[in-house]
Amino acid sequence: MTGSPRNRKIKLAFETTSLRIPLGDIEMLRAMTPAIKKSIKYGQIEASIREVGIIEPPVVVRIKGKDDRYRLLDGHIRIEILKERGDKDVVCLIATDDEAITYNKRISRMAIVQEHKMILKALEKGVSEERLARALNVNISSIRQKRRLLDGICEEVAKLLQDRMVPINTFSELKKMRPMRQLEAAETMMAMxxxxxxxxxxxxxxxxxxxLVSDKKKTVRGLSDEQIExxxxxxxxxxxxxxxxxxxxxxxxxxxxxxTGYLCRLIENVRVVHHLARYHPELLSEFQRIVQLRNAA
Known part of the structure; x- marks a missing residue:
């Protein structure tokens, strides 16, 4: 008999402390091709590291049977840039499971909310807005806009959309609504x-x-009051x-x-199929189509 839920230990996804690891002890899962190194993304990350350093530590996992060797799960471009700069080591997060295949799929590639959090972290460390703008190759007004991204957004909506690729202007529209309506709108976006x-x-x-937040009467270009209602x-x-x-x-x-499971069993019965083919061919055709769709799913 297993223990009560209260007494069960929750397995942590990462070790409780980060670790500074020599770059030579980290095994990369893929090579950095010339095409990757010429990409805009590579250039932006390179500029960011040059200006503000590593904000999000790479993620590695310990290799079983090999002391002091690690497999890189996330951060290949960051590691490559550090190697080219001549750095000898880097602070990493240590994952407790080797999920190299699925890890990257769960990480949002610079979703707007994640970018907002990255900017806040950098600002907390004393990085100026001007320096961040240079690092990300954007103008300073963009940095300020992303810094204020979640002002006026309720916490539940921020959590719902944190890993989604949502345009920044969409958040501007959400801010026009009261919290409960914001949540309804966000859930509708997720469903659709x-x-x-x-x-x-x-x-x-x-x-x-x-x-709506504003008491000012809503107007929509091209629509009358009756159409809006x-x-x-x-x-x-x-x-x-x-x-x-x-x-x-x-x-x-x-x-x-x-x-559909019941229909599959029916279609596997030869006597049933013969009976349907003789007396109800239209039903047999529909049943077979449903079974084919189920098997193809």
Missing amino acids: NKFSWPYAKSLVAATPQHQ HMEREATNIDREFRMIEQSYGTDHLDLVLA
């Missing part, structure tokens, strides 16, 4: 997998006035229907899995 600025603007346009009613109805579907999705999906 649409985070574009025009889509965010349409959500604002369909938001009732009392759910109609949009709001339609958006409310769609949102209500979406919530109902969301609540029943799990049960409906389970019923569908059981039904």
Whole structure:
């Protein structure tokens, strides 16, 4: 019998302390090709390291059976740049599992919220906005805009969108809504997998006035007051229907899995197939199509 949840130990994803490791002791999983070294991304990271140093430490895992040897999970470009600069070592985070195949898939490649956090970290360390702008090859107004990215965004929405590639202007639209409506809009974006600025603007346009931050009457170019009110009613109805579907999705999906499984067993029965082919060919055709779709999924 296993212990109670309270007494179970939670396995940490990383060791509790970082470690300064000689670059020669780190094994890279892929080579840095000339094409990678000529890319814009490589140049930006190189400029960032030159100006402010390493902000996000590379991630490595200990190699079993090899003392003081490590396999690199994340940070290949950073390590390559350090080697070219002549650096001898680097501070790394030590992962507790060798998840080299899946690790990079879980890391967002400079999602806007992650970039915002990186900028805040650099500023906390005393890096000036001007120096950051040079490091990231952007103008200083962009740095300031990203620094204030989450001002006016509720915490739940920030967590929902932290790993998503969301345009910065989309956050500007979300800030026009009150927190509860922000959350509804973010959940709708997640469900539809649409985070574009025009889509965010349409959500604002369909938001009732009392759910907006500003008391100023909402205006939408090209739409009359009556059309805006109609949009709001339609958006409310769609949102209500979406919530109902969301609540029943799990049960409906389970019923569908059981039904298709039952159809598969029916189609495997020769006598049943002969009977359907003789008396109900249209049903047999539909059943076979459903089974084919299930097997192809």
